[in-house]
Amino acid sequence: MPHILLVEDDAALAALIVDYLRAKGYQLSHLSRGDEVLPWLRQQRADLLLLDLMLPGLDGFSVCRLVRGISNLPVLMLTARNQHLDQIDGLESGADDYVVKPVEPRVLLARIQALLRRAQPAPLAELTRGQLHLQRSCRRATLGGQPLELTHSEFELLWLLAEHAGQAVSRDTMLQYLRGIEFDGLDRSADVVVSRLRRKLGDHPKSPEKIKTVWCQGYMLLPEVSA
The missing domain is CATH 3.40.50.2300 (Response regulator)
Incomplete structure (x- = not known):
């Protein structure tokens, strides 16, 4: 406001x-x-x-x-x-x-x-978090120099997490960003996209190290993402 x-x-x-x-x-x-x-x-x-x-x-x-x-x-x-x-x-x-x-x-x-x-500051065109590099204009993502094949929603959510790297991003923020709706406690679409991102980033499904779950808060991308 x-x-x-x-x-x-x-x-x-x-x-x-x-x-x-x-x-x-x-x-x-x-x-x-x-x-x-x-x-x-x-x-x-x-x-x-x-x-x-x-x-x-x-x-x-x-x-x-x-x-x-x-x-x-x-x-x-x-x-x-x-x-x-x-x-x-x-x-x-x-x-x-x-x-x-x-x-x-x-x-x-x-x-x-x-x-x-x-x-307002000009929107960022690129983001780098360790070995993860994102280019907004062409929606290109690379990890360790290797391209990541991401859908539109996957890229957008990864960009959001990268903008707030080191901070927890709530499901409500994710859904507002992706779909313009509030989290009703039941919608799991953000969790599904996070799960797909973890897989494409090579994160371990049971003990993820790149996109961490922050209990009762949401998800957090590490400030330094390794390949």
């Missing part, structure tokens, strides 16, 4: 924004003064800063410049309509984008979504 820090001294507008974005699935924190932003960011984490310009304590331009000195946090500014100089100054202060007041909720949501997408 992305966490947005809203800095707005207009209590009525802030309440509207908070209610709307929470209804859209975002976590919101609210400050009403510009000089509270840096102390807050030093103590807590946010995925995006939604920042008004005219604030008590410290104006939005100054806040943005200070934030840029410590973080690449996406900053979306709230500016007055037709105040083009404010918009230019905001961007030059380090803001990533701006939305004009009065705020159109759907426009605000679209700008937030766009900034959060841009802030």
Whole structure:
């Protein structure tokens, strides 16, 4: 759930924004003064800063410049309509984008979504875990230089386990990843795919060493997989 820090001294507008974005699935924190932003960011984490310009304590331009000195946090500014100089100054202060007041909720949501997408790291194209090497674009998997013949679901599940190597991955996470459904306590499809993967990786069926069963948690791929 992305966490947005809203800095707005207009209590009525802030309440509207908070209610709307929470209804859209975002976590919101609210400050009403510009000089509270840096102390807050030093103590807590946010995925995006939604920042008004005219604030008590410290104006939005100054806040943005200070934030840029410590973080690449996406900053979306709230500016007055037709105040083009404010918009230019905001961007030059380090803001990533701006939305004009009065705020159109759907426009605000679209700008937030766009900034959060841009802030996400590019998806990995390759993964290596010891002698196991995975290439996402061509769905190629090799172990010790030898190709593994994997089905689509086998490759996807192996990729998921490799992304979280050394950590247990639950059946619920696996089913959400593979099929977009929750684990109901009965569905064994993830276990079947794990069993096939173990066989293709040369894992011993009774005492597997590459994909381990973690009791009451799920399955874990070792960080260093040997051939």
